[in-house]
């Protein structure tokens with residue numbers, strides 16, 4: 001399903017992929033999550049978008065063919081996250097901050113992604129994945145993983161606000177609860193379904209983003225791409241509290257009185273991921289048995305899945321599920 005121009009519906013297209021080069025793997029995609037970032041790419045809200053382009057950076061699949069230097073074998077279960085390549089030599093790469101690499105490539109943005117039956121990826125940036133339902137693993141690869149980076153950036157306070165209770169927040173709520181932290185969920189005003197979903201996953205309070213929490217919070221993470229939530233979240237945290245913006249794009253942050261920032265409150269953003277984040281988070285997710293609540297769509301229904309995400313009509317995460325292919329067998333079927 002290819003993006004051919006800004007704002008255009010994705011189009012079903014047939015493409016022949018070249019054989020994988022040295023570090024590359026050709027992957028039979030089993031499932032690909034639908035992320036808010038895909039909407040930002042579709043809407044042309046990120047710089048340097050070159051069409052035609054295949055979206056999708058929460059990819060679960062199996063290796064069909066591997067280049068001579070690739071670190072996965074045919075049949076291996078792999079995940080393809082957002083970070084697709086880094087230069088290895090810039091100041092950020094050398095400092096262990098490859099998420100900020102000046103020449104990074106990104107899956108489903110500067111490289112073709114997983115809204116497809118097959119894709120090519122650099123195996124050095126892919127993650128080994130366990131068996132288990134592909135659709136339920138897919139949201140871990142961005143919502144979970146980059147959500148986790150934001151979660152760490154929010155510090156270890158006892159009370160945590162989550163603004164926007166979608167794919168990322170519903171995974172983090174499970175993680176926070178397992179660590180004994182109290183989660184306060186903020187949804188679109190009057191979104192009773194999302195508020196009930198948050199309470200079901202262990203949030204101690206759920207309300208509209210236009211409401212103050214019942215007590216001041218230690219930290220808040222913003223998943224909704226709404227700049228006006230920055231001052232709202234600052235008003236909701238204690239002195240010394242942190243507000244972390246986890247999305248890649250937001251509407252403008254409105255002017256706000258300095259007293260909201262006063263008291264050593266902090267605002268920061270989280271950008272991309274490192275490979276280390278990926279390994280850490282996937283191990284943690286397996287240990288805690290984090291489960292994604294998903295709504296699955298056929299590949300050809302990608303436009304519908306994106307529309308549902310845009311309108312807030314989803315509970316949990318949207319995932320495209322590819323029709324099973326007989327072309328590749330799992331490790332157990334190999335001689």
Ligand SMILES: [Zn+2]
Pocket residue numbers: 086087088089090091092093098100101102103104
């Ligand atoms: Zn670099």
Ligand SMILES: [Zn+2]
Pocket residue numbers: 035036037038057082142143
């Ligand atoms: Zn994403």
